[in-house]
Amino acid sequence: MNFFISDALAADSASQADPITSLLPLVFIFIVFYFLLIRPQSKKAKEHKQMVGALAKGDEVVTNGGLLGKLTKVGDSFVDVELTEGVTVKLQRNAIANVMPKGTIKGL
Numbered sequence: 054m055n056f057f058i059s060d061a062l063a064a065d066s067a068s069q070a071d072p073i074t075s076l077l078p079l080v081f082i083f084i085v086f087y088f089l090l091i092r093p094q095s096k097k098a099k100e101h102k103q104m105v106g107a108l109a110k111g112d113e114v115v116t117n118g119g120l121l122g123k124l125t126k127v128g129d130s131f132v133d134v135e136l137t138e139g140v141t142v143k144l145q146r147n148a149i150a151n152v153m154p155k156g157t158i159k160g161l
Contacts, residue, residue, distance in 0.1 A: 105146045108132060113153040116144060123158055 108114070112124045114134065125141060126133035132149065135141045 101147075104152060105149060108146060108149065108152070113155065113157045114149045115151045115153060117148050117150045121153070121158060 108124060108127050110124055110127050113121070114124060115121050116134065120134065120136055120142070122134035122136040122142075124132050125135045127146075130146060131143050132146055133141050133143050
């Protein structure tokens, strides 16, 4: 079955493979993944951690579930969010997705 490539020619081309050039595509793929996936994700996580750390009573927030409310009590691990007058839920601090500008909620 050696119709197309002679044994000597095939053995010669296999021995010339440089290990650095064979690793180059893997390094390139890692660099692309770092700049497109890893770096933006870690930057977003850092910004979220800073936002959660700066929560204060009276802030208007959106939860991960999409609820819009005003913070009435802020603790170390949990916050109380008033959704409407008389309706308050207790959430973990990390469940806050966004802090909205003041005045977003008109009825509270």
